[in-house]
Amino acid sequence: MVDEGAVLWDPTPEVLRSAKITRYQEWLSRPGPYQDLWQWSVDSPAEFWTSIWDYFAVAGERGDGPVVTGAMPDARWFPDATINYAENALRGDPDRLSVIFRDEAGNRRTYTVGELRAEVGRVRAGLVRLGVARGDRVAAYLPNIPEALIAFLATASLGAIWSSCSPDFGAPSVIDRFTQIEPKVLFAVDGYRYGGKSFDRRDVVGDIAATLPSLAATVCVPYQNPIENAVTWDDLRSEAKEPEFDRVPFGHPLWIVYSSGTTGLPKPIVHGHGGIVLEHLKALSFHQDLGPGDVFFWYTTTGWMMWNFLAGGLLVGATVVLYDGSAAHPGTDALWNVTAEEGVTYFGTGAPYLVASMKAGVKPRGLDALRGLGSTGSPLPPEGFAWIYSDVKPDVQLGSFSGGTDVCTGFVGAVPLLPVRAGVIPCRCLGARVEAYDPEGEPVVGEVGELVLTQPMPSMPVMFWNDPEGARYHESYFADYPGIWRHGDWIKILPDGGCVIYGRSDSTLNRGGVRMGTSEFYRVVERFDEVADSLVIDTGQLGQDGRLLLYVTLTAGTDLDEALVARLRTTLRKELSPRHVPDEIIEVPGIPRTLSGKKLEVPVRKILLGVPVAKAANLDAMVNPEVLDHFRPIP
Template identity: 90%
Template sequence: MVEEGALLWEPTPEVIRSAKITRFQEWLGRPGAYQDMWQWSVDSPAEFWTSIWEYFEVAGERGDGPVISGEMPATRWFDGSTINYAENALRGDPARLGVIFRDEAGNRRTYTVGELRAEVGRVRAGLVRLGVTKGDRVAAYIPNIPEALIAFLATASLGAIWSSCSPDFGAPSVIDRFTQIEPKVLFAVDGYHYGGKSFDRRDVVQDIAARLPSLAATVCVPYQNPIESAVTWDDLRSEEKEPEFDRVPFGHPLWILYSSGTTGLPKPIVHGHGGIVLEHLKALSFHQDLGPDDVFFWYTTTGWMMWNFLIGGLLVGSTVVLYDGSAAHPATDALWNVTAEEGVTYFGTGAPYIVASMKAGVKPHGLDKLRGLGSTGSPLPPEGFAWIYSDVKPDVQLGSFSGGTDVCTGFVGAVPLLPIRAGVIPCRCLGARVESYNPEGDPVIGEVGELVVTHPMPSMPVMFWNDPDGTRYHESYFADYPGIWRHGDWIKILPDGGCVIYGRSDSTLNRGGVRMGTSEFYRVVERFDEVSDSLVIDTGQLGQDGRLLLYVTLTTGTTLDEPLVTRLRTTLRKELSPRHVPDEIIEVPGIPRTLSGKKLEVPVRKILLGVPIAKAANTDAMANPEVLDHFRPIP
């Protein structure tokens, strides 16, 4: 077992000297420790965010309004300024390599910044011919391919609003999202490949389009076969035209992202041009340490906010790697191989992929250029941290980040100035005043509490779509602590500023008054070689103890026999507490997860308490809905 907090990596003097954040500190005239820098950034938000605009020489009109005005949730940023995301993303040397595309079959394409600009100009002209104007919504049902990025940038250049789902979403799930925003144009593929198989989506696309009366056109991006009555991609981009960029107010909607939608109608979360530009410039440059010499790859689909974060690499001049396909086809090491072959300098993925690679005994090689590795989606256990340094690369900077779709960034993460310790996130991110609140609503250090943000950030949602009085927005984040953003995670902030995330606070294990985050439980259980995945549910409610149920998915050739059950119980008793020994351990063929890989703890708990599956979970928003049938209401 790896001890939480064990030192795994320290920045050398050269790493610190060459870090992007060090150069920023020198430009500011504020050298010193990171914690002091963070404190200034949250104590003086107007000065800090103005410095981001000025340091990166953001393309736009700064205006003469206040940098920040109003309290959460009605905060306004940079009143009087105008900006366009696409203009900032497509700046710089036109000969520089902007995009590398790879898929699981080995196909490869590249685009320089100049080629991207030319394609964006063509597609923008096509959207104008279809009647798209500022404020219109453009939806996309499309995989992580260059056409998705080009269509997004063309949409943003017009001041129209982008929203995307990946083609593994079922029709009802897509309809739940897109009917809320009434798009004028739908980009769609006729099919996609995943795990070595082809999937025809023509019927699904026609289903979706039929439920969107607002559509003026469907544009078919070629994959296998044409979609009847759709505008072709080639027709849309037939007019050669230089791109133009319509500057819009700082808070003008850029894109609409969605909550997972596993327990109800997905929330349509709207982010603005200016907030995303400033936040991604800050996060990618100072926390990921990315710049023009970097190749940036994060494994994601267009239905996860990490796609929006990945393409932000263009803002800092990096080459971004788009990947379409399964992370584990033809084998578990697929993403490591792409990282090596493309000379990736920063590779990001979900924590489950790192754990799966560790359990599969993967030994990545050829990672000479890799200097940064990101993990998100769920807490990475200390053993996952240690595996990176023992089996992947001893001098890589591992950054475990926690944030979310709500802000399209991380609240807490890594920075090149700080060491990496097993299971510990090194810092609160610049400009994010994150606190841990105890049950009385007081900030605490060294104790597990609710993750809250007590001062606004510019990438917080400008609104929810179709929420004119802000009621839904307020209820989502501000109902528990007026004027304070409650994120819904358990966090412990250490005296040195490091952080540990313990999972969702609405799925806490509360046994006999002892609260524990589910991530602590999974860390113990999934360390067993026989266990490939697990889910723990506490059925207690309204202050009454319920049953503690552990569901396990076993590795091939393993059976849930009495010796394994005894070992699990004994280890949990010893490493957690006697109160956290499961009442029952149950084998299931798979653990239910969202399409972005998150475990469905809350929906499963509802099922166990008697809520029908159809009401407890939206199966179209799941990666493996078939496994829900193995979770039965408790007697």
């Protein structure tokens, strides 16, 4: 058992001196503790975000107008500015290493800044020949390969709008997304490799393309076999041409990303060029402490916002590592081996991978270059924090972050000025006025409340696609507290500014009036060596108590016998409360998760309450839809 809040890492004087955020404070002439800097950033947002533009010498025209006009949900940032994301991402020494690509089959490619620019210029020219212009949508059904990054940057350079899904998405899930945005060009791969197996996607690509009458062309990035009637990647990039960058208004759409799509039609969330450039410069430089000379690796697919965040490493001059394949092939240590072999200085992944590595007894070696380690996707339990420092690297800065696709960044996270404490996120991020609201809508400190933002950030959506009046956007974030962004997470803000995330507020355990986030439950259950994964569901509704059901997936060779059940019940009673002892503990072969690794707590709850599976969950947005057969409505 690890005590929540135990200090595991303290920044050394050298870390404090060399941190990117320290240099920024010196440039600002604002020395002092982080909490003071955060307070200034949210008290003076116009001055703060202007300083980000100036400090990083952003390529573009800022204009003479106001920094922000209006308030949430209609705030507009830098309304007189023009900017292009790709221009800012492709700056720098042409000989500097920009991209490293690795895959699970052992293939490796690299690109310098100059080589990446040349490829972007070629693909941009090809897109122009296909008739792509400013405002057109370009969709991609691609794995995390260099061609995806190149196609995105070429699209952005034109002022066209990017949107991607990874090839492990089923056709219905992709169709749900891309039919909403009517793309002009579809980039697609004919197949991919995962977990040592090859998957042919030609039929899926055909099904997707057949539903998109807006398509002028499908571009095939080859894996094994060509796609019939498609433009080849080589033909698209056949014309050597220097890249050009069309500067667009600050809020001009850069990309369209989607809510997880576990229920209902996915929300097509649109982010703007300028907001993403400023946010990612701030987050990656000051919170991840990244800059020139760093090697930045985040394990992700093109269907998760972390791919977009990883691409942002180019903005700060880091070398980005793209990885295509399974995190656990040929073994659980696969990503750790890539981190060691490529001299990665900052490695990020989902919390479930860190927990899986811990449970598998992985002891990574060769991480001499590693300074930072990022965790997101779900709360990392205190035991996961402790394992990093005992078995991975004692001097690494672990940064647990929480934010979302909605803003393509973190609201709360780490910073090299503050210590790392088990189970605690060190701070609210610069420029993010995060509060915890009680049931009456009042801010609280030291208590669990709804995570809200009380002032806008530049990377908030500029709109939802096909939502001209903003009704869907308003309903998603502003329906509960007018003018206040409700994110849907439980958070506790500590008196010193640290934060603890307790999971989604719409999947809260409410037992006899005692509300608890699911992360607290998982922390207890998944500490058992016998438990590989778990899901807890409270079926109570409309103020009525329901059943508390615990589903467990066990490690190989383990049985859910009476002794294990008794130990689980006793431990939950002792460490949580008698109200949180499950009414039933049920073994299942797997816990349902989205393609980005999130547990499907809300859809499973709906299934248990009688909603048909097809209406409760989007099977094509899941890693393992077959396991839903093991979750039955409560009689």
